[in-house]
Amino acid sequence: MxxxxxxxxxDGCIIGGSTYEGRVIAMQHLLHIRQKLPVxxxxxxxxxxxPTESxxxxxCHWIFPSHIQEVKKEQExxxxxFSHAHLHVNLSVHTVNRQLTITNRCQMLLSNNVNYFITQRK
Known part of the structure; x- marks a missing residue:
């Protein structure tokens, strides 16, 4: 299917312990942005x-930054x-780098939150 x-x-969000909508609300709150939010x-x-767009x-393509090996600028x-594939997207290098930075920030914030809660439970 x-x-x-x-x-x-x-479906991945549900398996990961939350809803997509819940993840989006959390990212809007933590990152103070509303568009092209990392999930x-x-x-x-x-x-x-x-996402590459809405x-x-x-x-819309969903990009998993940990799998990107290189970002090549093209005329358009x-x-x-990626290790076994290439994907052309109509984004600028600046936009891709910005998305990578925001996604990294998202992961760091969540990692810090998890570590905080682990240390508070001891």
């Missing part, structure tokens, strides 16, 4: 992804190089 990418992301699918396993758009957009 084929699923839309957003459905797969939502921590499984924070304890450091699995995060960001997740409601049919052409960029090519994301």
């Amino acid at each position: 084929k699923q839309r990418p957003l459905s797969i992301i939502k 921590p699918i499984s924070p304890h396993r450091q699995i995060c992804a960001f 997740p409601r758009n049919f052409d 957009g960029v090519t994301l190089v």
